[in-house]
Amino acid sequence: xxxxxxxxxxxxxxxxxxxxxxxxxxxxxxxxxxxxxxxxxxxxxxxxxxxxxxxxxxxxxxxxxxxxxxxxxxxxxxxxxxxxxxxxxxxxxxxxxxxxxxxxxxxxxxxxxxxxxxxxxxxxxxxxxxxxxxxxxxxxxxxxxxxxxxxxxxxxxxxxxxxxxxxxxxxxxxxxxxxxxxxxxxxxxxxxxxxxxxxxxxxxxxxxxxxxxxxxxxxxxxxxxxxxxxxxxxxxxxxxxxxxxxxxxxxxxxxxxxxxxxxxxxxxxxxxxxxxxxxxxxxxxxxxxxxxxxxxxxxxxxxxxxxxxxxxxxxxxxxxxxxxxxxxxxxxxxxxxxxxxxxxxxxxxxxxxxxxxxxxxxxxxxxxxxxxxxxxxxxxxxxxxxxxxxxxxxxxx
Numbered sequence: 001x002x003x004x005x006x007x008x009x010x011x012x013x014x015x016x017x018x019x020x021x022x023x024x025x026x027x028x029x030x031x032x033x034x035x036x037x038x039x040x041x042x043x044x045x046x047x048x049x050x051x052x053x054x055x056x057x058x059x060x061x062x063x064x065x066x067x068x069x070x071x072x073x074x075x076x077x078x079x080x081x082x083x084x085x086x087x088x089x090x091x092x093x094x095x096x097x098x099x100x101x102x103x104x105x106x107x108x109x110x111x112x113x114x115x116x117x118x119x120x121x122x123x124x125x126x127x128x129x130x131x132x133x134x135x136x137x138x139x140x141x142x143x144x145x146x147x148x149x150x151x152x153x154x155x156x157x158x159x160x161x162x163x164x165x166x167x168x169x170x171x172x173x174x175x176x177x178x179x180x181x182x183x184x185x186x187x188x189x190x191x192x193x194x195x196x197x198x199x200x201x202x203x204x205x206x207x208x209x210x211x212x213x214x215x216x217x218x219x220x221x222x223x224x225x226x227x228x229x230x231x232x233x234x235x236x237x238x239x240x241x242x243x244x245x246x247x248x249x250x251x252x253x254x255x256x257x258x259x260x261x262x263x264x265x266x267x268x269x270x271x272x273x274x275x276x277x278x279x280x281x282x283x284x285x286x287x288x289x290x291x292x293x294x295x296x297x298x299x300x301x302x303x304x305x306x307x308x309x310x311x312x313x314x315x316x317x318x319x320x321x322x323x324x325x326x327x328x329x330x331x332x333x334x335x336x337x338x339x340x341x342x343x344x345x346x347x348x349x350x351x352x353x354x355x356x357x358x359x360x361x362x363x364x365x366x367x368x369x370x371x372x373x374x375x376x377x378x379x380x381x382x383x384x385x386x387x388x389x390x391x392x393x394x395x396x397x
Contacts, residue, residue: 002086002101012095014045015161017074023157024071030124032154033113033142034067036133038322039158041251043067044079044094048251051084053214061105064138066113067096070122078116080109110138114145128154163319163327164350169252170374173321173352176213176254177372177384180247183207185387188260192394193237197222201230204245213247213254220244221366228366238263241393242366251322255354256384257370260391269367269390272309272359276369277388279303279315279357287353287373287380293330294343296353304357312360320354320372328353351375 024032034040041048044067052063066080078098081089086101093099098116103109117124127146129139131153143151165173187204197220205215219228223239235241244257259273279300286299300315307313316334319326319342328342328351356370372383 002083002089013074014095015043015166020069020157020161021072023160024128027126027128027152027157029126029128029152029154029157030071031117031122032067032069032071032128032157033130034069034154034158035064035130035138037065038251039130039133039154039162040065040067040079042158042162042322043069044096046250047079047085047088047092047094049082049085050088052082058105061107061137062135064103064106064109064135066109068113068116070117070120073120076120076122078113080112080116082109106135106138107141110141114142118145124149126150126152128152128157130154130158159327162321164348165321165352165374166350169321170350170352172249172252173254173372173374174383176247176249176252177256178254179211179213179249180208180245180254180256181258181384181387183211183213183247184243184245184256184258184260185391188241188243188258188391188393189396190394191235193235193239193262195235196232197235197241198230198232200235200241200243204243208245208247211247213249216246216248216253218243218245219257224363224365226360226366235262235393240265240269240365240367240390242368244368244370246324253320253322253324254372254384255320255324255370256372257356257368258387258391259367259369259389260393262393264392265390269364272361272364272367273369273390275307275309276357276359276367280355280369280371283315283317283355283357284371284373284380284382287347287355287375289349289375289377289379290346292343293328293345293347294340295347296355297331297343300355300357309359309361312362314358314360315356316358317353317355320352324354327351347375349375349377 056062068078077096079096081101201218208215221242222235241260246255283300286295296317319328325336332340358368
């Protein structure tokens with residue numbers, strides 16, 4: 001039987017549950033039902049179903065993990081997983097006092113979560129669910145079970161919970177960032193002129209996987225084109241290339257961008273990349289504990305406005321972690337729309353921010369740097385500091 005129950009005493013809860021209790025109390029939430037892979041991974045301390053890591057569909061339904069967390073009562077929490085997760089649970093037991101690894105799809109997983117809520121005697125007035133990660137069929141089952149309960153989106157509370165990273169999380173983010181850059185340098189050094197963008201992307205995927213990462217994506221340009229999709233376009237002699245890739249390490253994303261060239265950069269290219277670097281460095285200096293979130297934009301935006309390339313120059317800063325563009329949220333006018341919840345709040349040690357400056361030059365092409373920056377007790381640290389100038393292609397070919 002793939003169900004286990006543990007006593008309440010001595011639980012090793014892998015997150016600050018007192019913080020979560022406070023956040024839930026402030027929002028008037030009685031119980032959180034987390035159903036996304038990233039939030040159930042966070043709340044279980046790293047568990048992620050290996051069978052469903054790259055897919056959700058199965059048979060006539062879909063995979064749905066459910067983490068039930070009642071406010072102020074971690075001893076009554078439960079994890080509902082797929083039957084194939086039981087083997088992982090045997091090898092690496094979860095902290096939740098009850099685990100039920102007997103579900104096959106979305107409806108029965110939610111019904112088991114409901115059964116658990118009823119078993120512990122909870123009569124929730126307000127239920128927080130992940131609106132963007134709750135299938136319609138599972139939502140119908142939950143609504144029928146608690147027709148009088150108020151529903152709120154759990155996104156804000158769970159994002160606030162994940163806002164400050166632990167030392168363990170920071171270690172994974174650092175490795176992911178450095179491994180992506182290392183993979184990029186390896187690919188650039190081995191690639192002479194004549195390879196297509198698709199071939200370069202595939203080699204980057206292979207190199208990231210060899211370093212223990214899951215390859216998420218590569219946005220890639222070559223020559224003067226601004227198109228960022230892998231394609232049959234050839235990276236020719238004298239052409240520049242931007243590699244903007246995300247690879248994750250146990251779910252934590254390393255997202256960086258670096259520049260390469262087949263040959264030697266001319267003076268104009270050197271100046272263009274140097275200007276981008278100077279904007280990046282100005283933004284870095286604003287990252288420190290106690291500084292308001294908007295200080296990062298206040299440091300970079302005037303430099304963008306003064307540039308003779310300002311019509312083609314963009315600056316963005318956003319949170320990073322298990323999700324790209326998670327908190328802290330620093331602007332409401334960036335490429336991904338959301339409220340600037342943290343613009344007027346102080347930065348805290350453990351927050352992780354992606355800082356990126358992009359030039360879409362009409363004659364020279366796409367030039368960009370993107371870095372992962374962590375707020376520390378004394379200032380900031382850059383994860384993956386290297387390869388910031390023009391990387392020469394084919395040096396090891």
